[in-house]
Amino acid sequence: MAPPDGLAGSPVLLLGWNGGRAAAALAAAGSRVVCAVAPSEAPSARAAGETVVVADPADAEAVLAGLARSGRRPRGFAAVAAAHESAVVTAAVLAQLGGAASLPVETALALRDKDVQKRLVRAAGVATARSAVVAASAEVPLTELRFPVVVKPLNGDAGTGADLLRSAAHARTWTYRAACDGPWQVEEFVSGSEVHLDGVVRAGEVTALAVSRYLRNVLDTRDGAPMGSVVADPGRDPALYRDGRALAARAVTALGHREGVFHLEAFRRPDGELVFGECAGRVAGGRIDEAVHRKLGVDLHAQWAAALLGLPGPAAAPAARSEAFGYVLLSAPPGIVDEAPATDDILAREGVVSAERARRTRGARTGRPVAFTAVRAVLTGKDEEQVTRRAEDLAEWFHGWNGAAVRRAGG
Structure with missing residues (x-):
């Protein structure tokens, strides 16, 4: 990744903006950040520092052209990174072209392509669903x-476009509902509750780990269940953390991921066995990052920046806090949003400790096939069960509030 003395103070090329947290973490670590951003991200990015506007931060040609227009070259950067998961491989390729630090191309690809990663973890003896590519x-x-x-x-990421097909007859009438022409991965359904593992890997060793339980399995959110999770307490469920650490260690080793962070999804069968789902080499979205930080004291963004720059990772809190933390994404019924509750109204709900509204809410379309998250909220409670109830109550209240504030699509 980086030489022993680190790359603090060196220029870093960041592909995408994604709320600016990655850029802020790199700047806090002492780097001069240049962001290659899409036109829609440019206003926010320009307010924070140097930018290069490109058609698509995930497209190597677009980024190279944007750099050339601004008089820059890939060799002018000490490191290249991605703020969006879609740009992870692009960042690795540009870094290799310019001799900069980043994920190795092979690792970046393994962390993006679901078939490549399943082949690698399966070959390493990690339990995962049988799959095929069509x-x-x-x-x-x-x-x-x-x-x-x-x-x-x-x-794909965050379950985008995933569908459950129950029979061959269902498959014959299935129409893909996302903006994708294929190919697709087909994998056998794994029963059990879905969890996600978020952690840090340095020199090939898992140095920090948070295990969280989804409120509902990700596929269930297609039918209106709220998307969110609660961080499990290491003292309350040590077996889950023991098995989660073992799975994460074997998976990141199989994928060649030695420096950085990871977001790994798995299924916990009724007998307790963890089955690998998929793994990304990024800080998780939603507001998983904040829930993990509040519960365990692990700043995933700072850890990611330190790994990229070859610096020691910041110390985490000495012990988990006794209270529980989780997050939930708030969306409206299908239609066109006329308005949404004010942030103060959301913060006044029981257990809510932070709420982040989308930059543009009014006029946004919500519901399938277009996904729209109006608010990301973080909640706390005395235990995981209370946070789960509060998250579900908040999602139900928000959905009901919006019922009168959403025009039906086409209406």
Whole structure:
């Protein structure tokens, strides 16, 4: 990744903006950050520092052209990183081109392409669902996998576009509902509750880990269940942390991920076994980062920046806080948003400790096939069960509040 003395103070190229947390973490570590951002991100990014506006921060040609227009070259940077998951491989390729620090290209690809990563973890003996790749929707029933199956884009994230197909007949009538032409990964459905593991890997060793339980499995959110999770307490469920650390260590080793952070999703079967789902080499979205920081004292953004720059990671809190923390994404019924509750109204709800509204709410379309999150909220409570109830109550209140504030699409 980086030489022993680190890269603090050196120029870093960051692809994308994504709220500015990655840029802020790099700047706090002492780097001079240049952000290659899409036009929609430019106003926010310009207010924070140097920017290069490009058509698509995940497209290598667009970034190279933008750098050339601004008189810059990839060799002018000591490190290249991605604020968006979609730009992880692009950042690795540009870093290799310019001799800069970043994830190795092979590792970046393994952390993005679901088929590549499943092949690698399966070869390492990690439990994971059987899977196949199909080029067209008509090919789904032709796989040798047992139904039900889950179909998803090979490089999707946050469950975007995933569908559950219960039979070959269902597959024959299935129409993909996301903006993707394929190919797709098809994998056998794994029963159990879904968890996510967020942590830090340095020199190939997992040095910090948070295990969180989803409020509902991610696929259930397609039918209106709230998206969110609660950080599990290490003292209350040591077996979950023990097994989670073992799974994370084997998975990141298989993927060649030695320096950085990870967001790994898994299923916990009724017998307690953890089954690998997928893994990304980024700080998790939603507001998982804040929930983890409040509960365990681990600043995933600062840890990510330190790993990129070859610096020692900041120390975490000495022990987990006794209270529980989690997050929930708030969305409206399908339609066009006329208005949304004020941030103060959301903060007044029981247990809410922070709330972040989308930059643009009024006029946004919500509901499938267009996903729209109006607010990201972090909550606390005396235990995981109380935070779960509060998160579900908040999502129900927000959905009901918006019922009168959303025009039906096409209405």
